[in-house]
Amino acid sequence: QSVLTQPPSVSGAPGQRVTISCTGSSTNIGAGYDVHWYQQTPGTAPKLLIYRNTHRPSGVPDRFSASKSGASASLAITGLQAEDEADYYCQSYDSSGVFGTGTKVTVL
Amino acid sequence: QVQLQESGPGLVKPSQTLSLTCTVSGGSINSGGYYWTWIRQRPGEGLEWIGYIYYSGSTSTFYNPSLRSRLSISEDTSENHFSLKLDSMTAADTAVYYCARGVYVMGFYFDSWGQGTLITVSS
Numbered sequence: 001q002s003v004l005t006q007p008p009s010v011s012g013a014p015g016q017r018v019t020i021s022c023t024g025s026s027t028n029i030g031a032g033y034d035v036h037w038y039q040q041t042p043g044t045a046p047k048l049l050i051y052r053n054t055h056r057p058s059g060v061p062d063r064f065s066a067s068k069s070g071a072s073a074s075l076a077i078t079g080l081q082a083e084d085e086a087d088y089y090c091q092s093y094d095s096s097g098v099f100g101t102g103t104k105v106t107v108l
Numbered sequence: 109q110v111q112l113q114e115s116g117p118g119l120v121k122p123s124q125t126l127s128l129t130c131t132v133s134g135g136s137i138n139s140g141g142y143y144w145t146w147i148r149q150r151p152g153e154g155l156e157w158i159g160y161i162y163y164s165g166s167t168s169t170f171y172n173p174s175l176r177s178r179l180s181i182s183e184d185t186s187e188n189h190f191s192l193k194l195d196s197m198t199a200a201d202t203a204v205y206y207c208a209r210g211v212y213v214m215g216f217y218f219d220s221w222g223q224g225t226l227i228t229v230s231s
Contacts, residue, residue, distance in 0.1 A: 045221040048219050051211075093215025097215070102154040
């Protein structure tokens with residue numbers, strides 16, 4: 001079972017802004033370990049979306065942004081697009097790699 | 109750009125051992141600095157870190173404690189691949205198995221992934 005908690009689902013209309021929270025504890029995010037985010041569309045492998053809390057790999061649109069504070073982190077998608085409909089996972093470290101529970105983003 | 113590709117049997121009988129291989133191209137697994145990792149995803153569920161192997165002169169491994177008693181990860185630098193063996197498979201091990209390249213900076217992140225291979229445990 002995951003030690004990082006995310007909301008099961010979020011939704012928004014095209015063009016809107018949605019946020020996904022990732023809540024950890026003092027042994028992972030709160031201990032100072034970085035948070036990373038992945039996007040997974042059905043039938044495909046996860047894709048690195050954000051690394052080291054706030055950094056976007058080359059090719060990731062700037063409508064994706066993230067932050068970290070204390071034992072939590074959040075991912076924001078601004079200007080939501082149909083292609084953003086996917087599952088999103090946060091990930092950190094807690095004596096080993098740990099993933100969040102995952103959030104399904106639905107574009108209405 | 110590094111690419112990873114999993115290969116495996118697809119179907120495993122209960123109690124048997126699963127053997128998977130991840131072939132790496134576009135980079136050497138013994139170049140150091142990366143953690144070659146296995147991750148799985150049960151049907152309809154989230155991601156679970158299985159373990160990694162790291163080569164920097166000598167080889168180090170680290171396994172998910174929940175799988176440690178059944179798990180072995182090894183590498184073949186001559187073939188540029190790393191492998192997973194998971195003993196005593198049960199239905200609960202049915203999952204898509206991914207290999208990924210891990211980068212360690214204040215914890216790991218995984219910047220390259222294989223496409224995944226579905227492993228079904230069934231008689």
